[in-house]
Amino acid sequence: MASFLNVTSPPFFSSRTTLSTSPTPNITAQLSQFKKGWCWKLKCMPSSGPSLGGVGFLETAYLTFLKLTNSDAFCPIGGGNCGDVLSSDYAVVFGVPLPLIGMISYGLVAALGLQLSGKKLPFGIDESNGRLLLLGCTTSMAAASGYFLYMLSTKFSGTSCSYCLLSAFLSFSLFFITLKDFGLEEIQKFLGLQLCIASLVIFSLNTSYATLRPASSSLANINLEYFTTEITTPSSPFAISLARHLQSIGAKMYGAFWCSHCQEQKQIFGKEAAELLNYVECFPDGFRKGSKMIKACADAKLEGFPTWVINGQVLSGDQELSELAKVSEFKIEESNQPS
Numbered sequence: 001m002a003s004f005l006n007v008t009s010p011p012f013f014s015s016r017t018t019l020s021t022s023p024t025p026n027i028t029a030q031l032s033q034f035k036k037g038w039c040w041k042l043k044c045m046p047s048s049g050p051s052l053g054g055v056g057f058l059e060t061a062y063l064t065f066l067k068l069t070n071s072d073a074f075c076p077i078g079g080g081n082c083g084d085v086l087s088s089d090y091a092v093v094f095g096v097p098l099p100l101i102g103m104i105s106y107g108l109v110a111a112l113g114l115q116l117s118g119k120k121l122p123f124g125i126d127e128s129n130g131r132l133l134l135l136g137c138t139t140s141m142a143a144a145s146g147y148f149l150y151m152l153s154t155k156f157s158g159t160s161c162s163y164c165l166l167s168a169f170l171s172f173s174l175f176f177i178t179l180k181d182f183g184l185e186e187i188q189k190f191l192g193l194q195l196c197i198a199s200l201v202i203f204s205l206n207t208s209y210a211t212l213r214p215a216s217s218s219l220a221n222i223n224l225e226y227f228t229t230e231i232t233t234p235s236s237p238f239a240i241s242l243a244r245h246l247q248s249i250g251a252k253m254y255g256a257f258w259c260s261h262c263q264e265q266k267q268i269f270g271k272e273a274a275e276l277l278n279y280v281e282c283f284p285d286g287f288r289k290g291s292k293m294i295k296a297c298a299d300a301k302l303e304g305f306p307t308w309v310i311n312g313q314v315l316s317g318d319q320e321l322s323e324l325a326k327v328s329e330f331k332i333e334e335s336n337q338p339s
Contacts, residue, residue: 048177050117053110056170060106063099063163067091070298085161087292090151093208102167109137109174135178135190136197142175143198147205223288229263235270238332242321243273245330251310252278254297258287259305265318 063086065071072083085091091098112134115121121130145168152164179187235243255262266274282297282305292298300309308315310327325332 050110050113052170053106056106060099060102064103067097067099105141138175138178139194139197140201141171143201145171147202224286226286231266231271231274233267233270235273239269239273243276254280255306256283261318262306265306
């Protein structure tokens, strides 16, 4: 009877020797299965952090190049919508291109991840502070990504941006990969710090975008096909001579087909002289929501239409012929005064 109890009784009825020996193989086997089933996933995740950071660095480096060179973005999905987002005012934060900020952030996260995996941190930073710094970086990136996803759904409704979605995926993935290295007690300890970081990021972005003028519904829905306006006034001999002079020195007039001041400037020159001008149309394919100026106009960094560039000097707005003659150093003959 005693031997039967020793075999079949629950642990609290068993002897001390039975408790210390019989359950051990079962517990060890269960822990082994747990490690095989789940821990292998966690082991591979630290090494994936720098890899994801590297992918984000390459993506944002490409977008930074496009932003700084005013080039069009290649969009595998969504046509030209990626370029619409990249060329918008929301792609700049406090005057700094947003992709450049992302490139620095991804590069920092990738470098920190590599340093932590190799247990070699610069500037005397210990592993604990290194992990905390990495958590702060990924928290700020995840908060910014959440904010930009909200902006994409509200300010760019109906627009798809594969680069934006990829960046958000990378940011959130890096955040959770970093977070899993902290225990539950550590997460609770640093939760307040994370919330402060996220709030500061969102507040900064709101402050940067607060000065942007919201587009009216009429502008948001505008879709203008390119058209030309006939010049009806005749040209004076002075206007024709001035137009030829401006053409010979490479002076350029930048404008837009829908700009009334551009048309008034051409009317001042008259029909014959206007045809001689080096006129650059900035929207030759029409204007609609998200339209970009051609590269020549973007490179000129125009602030309005029309804009004259004469011998390196920039004149904004429509100008009198006498002013254009003065700036271009055109010699006005006594018998050929402007009317």
